[in-house]
Amino acid sequence: xxxxxxxxxxxxxxxxxxxxxxxxxxxxxxxxxxxxxxxxxxxxxxxxxxxxxxxxxxxxxxxxxxxxxxxxxxxxxxxxxxxxxxxxxxxxxxxxxxxxxxxxxxxxxxxxxxxxxxxxxxxxxxxxxxxxxxxxxxxxxxxxxxxxxxxxxxxxxxxxxxxxxxxxxxxxxxxxxxxxxxxxxxxxxxxxxxxxxxxxxxxxxxxxxxxxxxxxxxxxxxxxxxxxxxxxxxxxxxxxxxxxxxxxxxxxxxxxxxxxxxxxxxxxxxxxxxxxxxxxxxxxxxxxxxxxxxxxxxxxxxxxxxxxxxxxxxxxxxxxxxxxxxxxxxxxxxxx
Amino acid sequence: xxxxxxxxxxxxxxxxxxxxxxxxxxxxxxxxxxxxxxxxxxxxxxxxxxxxxxxxxxxxxxxxxxxxxxxxxxxxxxxxxxxxxxxxxxxxxxxxxxxxxxxxxxxxxxxxxxxxxxxxxxxxxxxxxxxxxxxxxxxxxxxxxxxxxxxxxxxxxxxxxxxxxxxxxxxxxxxxxxxxxxxxxxxxxxxxxxxxxxxxxxxxxxxxxxxxxxxxxxxxxxxxxxxxxxxxxxxxxxxxxxxxxxxxxxxxxxxxxxxxxxxxxxxxxxxxxxxxxxxxxxxxxxxxxxxxxxxxxxxxxxxxxxxxxxxxxxxxxxxxxxxxxxxxxxxxxxxx
DNA sequence: CTGTTAGCGCATTCAA
DNA sequence: TTGAATGCGCTAACAG
Numbered sequence: 001x002x003x004x005x006x007x008x009x010x011x012x013x014x015x016x017x018x019x020x021x022x023x024x025x026x027x028x029x030x031x032x033x034x035x036x037x038x039x040x041x042x043x044x045x046x047x048x049x050x051x052x053x054x055x056x057x058x059x060x061x062x063x064x065x066x067x068x069x070x071x072x073x074x075x076x077x078x079x080x081x082x083x084x085x086x087x088x089x090x091x092x093x094x095x096x097x098x099x100x101x102x103x104x105x106x107x108x109x110x111x112x113x114x115x116x117x118x119x120x121x122x123x124x125x126x127x128x129x130x131x132x133x134x135x136x137x138x139x140x141x142x143x144x145x146x147x148x149x150x151x152x153x154x155x156x157x158x159x160x161x162x163x164x165x166x167x168x169x170x171x172x173x174x175x176x177x178x179x180x181x182x183x184x185x186x187x188x189x190x191x192x193x194x195x196x197x198x199x200x201x202x203x204x205x206x207x208x209x210x211x212x213x214x215x216x217x218x219x220x221x222x223x224x225x226x227x228x229x230x231x232x233x234x235x236x237x238x239x240x241x242x243x244x245x246x247x248x249x250x251x252x253x254x255x256x257x258x259x260x261x262x263x264x265x266x267x268x269x270x271x272x273x274x275x276x277x278x279x280x281x282x283x284x285x286x287x288x289x290x291x292x293x294x295x296x297x298x299x300x301x302x303x304x305x306x307x308x309x310x311x312x313x314x315x316x317x318x319x320x321x322x323x324x325x326x327x328x329x330x331x332x333x334x335x336x
Numbered sequence: 337x338x339x340x341x342x343x344x345x346x347x348x349x350x351x352x353x354x355x356x357x358x359x360x361x362x363x364x365x366x367x368x369x370x371x372x373x374x375x376x377x378x379x380x381x382x383x384x385x386x387x388x389x390x391x392x393x394x395x396x397x398x399x400x401x402x403x404x405x406x407x408x409x410x411x412x413x414x415x416x417x418x419x420x421x422x423x424x425x426x427x428x429x430x431x432x433x434x435x436x437x438x439x440x441x442x443x444x445x446x447x448x449x450x451x452x453x454x455x456x457x458x459x460x461x462x463x464x465x466x467x468x469x470x471x472x473x474x475x476x477x478x479x480x481x482x483x484x485x486x487x488x489x490x491x492x493x494x495x496x497x498x499x500x501x502x503x504x505x506x507x508x509x510x511x512x513x514x515x516x517x518x519x520x521x522x523x524x525x526x527x528x529x530x531x532x533x534x535x536x537x538x539x540x541x542x543x544x545x546x547x548x549x550x551x552x553x554x555x556x557x558x559x560x561x562x563x564x565x566x567x568x569x570x571x572x573x574x575x576x577x578x579x580x581x582x583x584x585x586x587x588x589x590x591x592x593x594x595x596x597x598x599x600x601x602x603x604x605x606x607x608x609x610x611x612x613x614x615x616x617x618x619x620x621x622x623x624x625x626x627x628x629x630x631x632x633x634x635x636x637x638x639x640x641x642x643x644x645x646x647x648x649x650x651x652x653x654x655x656x657x658x659x660x661x662x663x664x665x666x667x668x669x670x671x672x
Numbered sequence: 673c674t675g676t677t678a679g680c681g682c683a684t685t686c687a688a
Numbered sequence: 689t690t691g692a693a694t695g696c697g698c699t700a701a702c703a704g
Contacts, residue, residue, distance in 0.1 A: 004454070006697055017675045022699060032673065052452040053389040053398070054697035057680045062389070072421060072433075073414040082409040085435060094449060097408075097433050099421060113430060116388040118340070225620045254620040261622040284561050284590040286597040286622050342681055353691045358683055368689065390681030393696045 005048040014042035025050060056118065065121040065307055066114030067097045068107060068129075075279055076296065077125045080146060083300020084123060091308050093120070104128045111137070121307035124148075142310035144303040147194075158306050160299055160321055164194050167292045167323040168201025169208075171274050172246055174290070174325065176209050179334035180244040180272060183211075186221045186231035186256060188248040195223075198248045198276060217242070221252045228255025236263070243271060243334050250275035250282050250291055257285065257330075268332035278326050287329035295321055341384040350378035361386060392454065401457040401643055402450030403433045404443060404465075411615055412632065413461045416482060419636020420459060427644050429456070440464045447473070457643035460484075478646035480639040483530070494642050496635055496657055500530050503628045503659040504537025505544075507610050508582055510626070510661065512545050515670035516580035516608060519547075522557045522567035522592060524584040531559075534584045534612060553578070557588045564591025572599070579607060579670050586611035586618050586627055593621065593666075604668035614662050623665035631657050 007025075011018040016035050023029045024039050031039075042048070056062045067084055069077045084095055096117060100107030107129050114122065121142040124134065131150055137143050138157035145152065145159040152159050175183050185202045188195030203213050219234050221227035228247055232255070235242055247253035253275030260267055267273050267287060275282060278293035302319040309316035343361075347354040352371050359365045360375050367375075378384070392398045403420055405413045417433065424431055432453060436443030443465050450458065457478040460470065467486055473479050474493035481488065481495040488495050511519050521538045524531030539549050555570050557563035564583055568591070571578055583589035589611030596603055603609050603623060611618060614629035638655040645652035 004697090007699095008697075018698080019676080019700085020674060023674085026699080028699085030673070035674085049448065049451050051393075051454060051697055052449075053392045053454060054680090055699075056389045057387075057393055057682090058697080058699040060680070071418070073411075073418040075409075075411060078409040078414060082407070085408060094434070098430070112385070115385050118387060118389060254617060257622055258620050258624070281590060281617050284594050286593055288594070340681095343683095344681075354682080355684080355691060356689090359690090362683075364683080366689070371690090387681055390696090391683075393698090394681075394683040396696070 004051065005046045007048070007050070010039065010042045010046055010048045013046060014039040062118040062120055063093055064096050064117065064119050065093050065123060065304075066111075066117070066119035067095045067123045067125070068110050068114070068127060069097060069099050069125045070102050070127055072097070072099045076277060079280075079296035080125055080300035080303070083297040083302075084304045085300075086297075087301035087304025088308070091304075093308065093311070095123075095304075100127050100129075102126075102128055104130070108133075121311055123303050123307060142307040144306045146299055146303060149193075156310060158303075160302070160319060162294055162321060162323060164197035165201040165204070167325075168198040168246070168276070169205040170201075170323075170325055171276065171290075171292055172202050172205035173209075174327070175244045175246065175272060175274065175331065176205060176211065178244075178272065178331060181211055181334075182239060182242045182244070183217065184232075184235040184239065184242050184245040185218045186228055186235070186245065186247045186252050187218055188221060188223045188252075190220060192223075195248055202246055221248060223249050223251060225251050225255035225258075228252030228257075229259045230255075232256035232259035236265075244331070245271060245273055247273070247275045250277045250279040250289060253282075253289055253291070253330075254285065257289075268330050272331040272334075274331060282326070283328065285330075290328045290331045291326050293324045293326050295324075340387065341382045343384070343386070346375065346378045346382055346384045349382060350375040398454040398456055399429055400432050400453065400455050401429050401459060401640075401647075402447075402453070402455035403431045403459045403461070404446050404450070404463060405433060405435050405461045406438050406463055408433070408435045411617075412613060415616075415632035416461055416636035416639070419633040419638075420640045421636075422633075423637035423640025424644070427640075429644065429647070431459075431640075436463050436465075438462075438464055440466070444469075457647055459639050459643060478643045480642045482635055482639055485529075492646060494639075496638070496655060498630055498657060498659060500533035501537040501540070503661075504534040504582070504612070505541040506537075506659075506661055507612065507626075507628055508538050508541035509545075510663070511580045511582065511608060511610065511667065512541060512547065514580075514608065514667060517547055517670070518575060518578045518580070519553065520568075520571040520575065520578050520581040521554045522564055522571070522581065522583045522588050523554055524557060524559045524588075526556060528559075531584055538582055557584060559585050559587060561587050561591035561594075564588030564593075565595045566591075568592035568595035572601075580667070581607060581609055583609070583611045586613045586615040586625060589618075589625055589627070589666075590621065593625075604666050608667040608670075610667060619662070619664065621666070626664045626667045627662050629660045629662050631660075 007021050008018050011021045098110040100110050107127050124145045126147040138152050138155035143157035149161040150159040187199050206213050216238050219231040221231045275289050275291040278291040282289040282291050306316045343357050344354050347357045434446040436446050443463050460481045462483040474488050474491035479493035485497040486495040523535050552574050555567040557567045611625050611627040614627040618625040618627050642652045
């Protein structure tokens with residue numbers, strides 16, 4: 001609405017040259033105190049705010065790193081976003097966040113936008129962008145990817161992916177240790193790699209204990225609550241003797257929990273339940289849910305540090321995300 | 337890493353003038369087909385991407401609207417963010433999101449950053465920014481505020497605030513209707529207006545039914561789960577005869593729920609529980625939680641539309657957010 | 673220590 | 689329909 005004040009106007013108002021004002025703003029060189037004072041006063045008086053665009057244009061540095069997330073309302077990725085925010089804090093860089101909604105076209109558009117805004121680095125949280133595209137991006141700027149087993153090392157990028165299979169195996173092994181033998185699995189979207197890996201871990205755990213894999217003990221879900229509820233109903237219908245269920249994520253476990261509640265089946269006395277992701281709410285469900293925690297926040301922070309490191313030419317110590325089993329009250333030993 | 341291709345290079349490669357390329361890019365004027373073709377080819381060949389900064393500098397329009405949220409990981413505001421994203425979609429504007437973490441200094445810094453990035457409008461989600469500051473901002477650009485009862489009308493801004501008091505009154509009246517008389521309240525941060533309003537609604541509901549307000553039935557919380565757990569313990573200690581509890585938000589209700597579970601007190605048979613906000617998870621708690629839904633997503637969408645309207649000089653129909661009571665199984669009639 | 677000059681990459685006059 | 693020239697607001701040499 002109101003035209004913005006420019007540096008030149010400040011200079012005139014203060015009776016100095018534009019460069020002097022610039023120097024004061026950026027601390028590029030020492031300036032006599034009296035001039036500094038009058039410039040600062042002029043800035044206040046005029047309500048001057050530097051134009052980031054002009055600055056970026058002149059310096060060739062945007063001071064921003066692009067973040068491609070999937071859903072700004074996803075509790076899952078948002079922890080990583082917090083971490084990124086924290087990791088960037090105080091670095092002079094700020095994040096520009098865009099959501100791709102797991103749709104390749106939207107993601108590509110988002111990347112275009114970020115590139116147009118001349119982000120100096122890119123952090124990608126999951127998504128469907130083809131590996132090749134990520135690689136060619138990593139060719140142009142520092143790229144860090146979360147949740148995809150992608151080798152970007154030779155391109156100057158980094159990717160951290162979780163060992164979903166291992167974690168799922170640990171979780172199911174825990175159930176086996178507690179004496180469970182009829183263990184159901186509500187799996188995630190079949191075409192998503194995470195879902196496949198978690199299913200794989202489930203199978204491996206069973207096999208390593210010599211428990212037969214029964215296809216009808218696995219039902220399809222879509223990572224959301226309603227599918228957990230339905231999945232649980234189907235499992236109970238097919239296997240009334242089921243004593244434990246491994247849900248491919250916590251959200252589906254919530255749905256499963258509700259299905260059991262509605263049927264008057266107790267957790268964990270009658271059926272034990274485990275999830276995956278350890279959402280913030282999972283220690284406050286009734287009973288608190290056994291799950292496996294992905295250190296999203298730490299991962300986000302590391303991603304930020306990684307790209308900062310590349311930007312500043314510093315080495316960044318590698319990061320070994322640790323999946324931690326969170327053993328809570330939703331699992332009981334099977335009664336003999 | 338790799339220097340970016342400029343429009344001038346494209347022009348040279350295509351054998352035309354920079355202005356021609358610009359015209360093609362922006363559709364500012366008709367250009368002969370053959371030139372257009374060769375320019376498009378040059379763009380592809382060189383991998384040219386327009387520099388958003390240079391463009392903004394030249395046009396004076398940034399194409400972005402600033403969004404000040406509080407916590408990028410807050411499920412509460414994130415629904416509004418989704419709405420904003422949706423409301424902006426296809427408008428040519430894109431959001432720049434920064435978190436203020438309910439700290440005035442951080443929020444001010446965030447606003448500085450947004451203003452430096454020359455956002456054309458500002459959307460503020462809650463926060464602690466002084467009203468005056470918001471008003472003076474609304475003086476410079478379109479501003480839309482969520483969750484604060486602030487009159488920005490004369491400044492060309494808009495603010496939508498929820499009638500927290502009314503909703504709280506409805507919720508508590510619902511409990512009274514179900515026969516409850518000893519009703520506790522776990523309140524939010526005492527210095528936050530929402531918390532005060534919800535407490536006010538609680539009192540009003542009681543008084544309108546001639547039920548005495550008992551100070552010891554109100555305990556302090558901070559809007560987070562642990563405080564709900566502790567609050568519930570304290571309420572039970574002071575009032576073993578309590579039959580219902582109104583938590584100032586769902587997160588605290590989750591905590592309260594867990595406290596009851598640990599003590600073997602049943603919900604809703606022994607104690608009824610209600611929350612506030614209707615988080616996505618609240619229909620999947622056991623039992624599902626009675627709460628009041630704030631249409632965050634719709635509000636976000638409206639906020640976006642509002643600032644767009646102001647930007648484009650179009651009128652935007654006013655918005656009347658409706659708080660909807662979500663009656664679920666966490667409330668039972670008091671047994672006679 | 674400070675002012676002058678010359679771009680940064682693009683859109684947009686104004687002529688042609 | 690097109691090109692040349694100018695300026696957006698700022699920083700960074702380069703002189704002084």
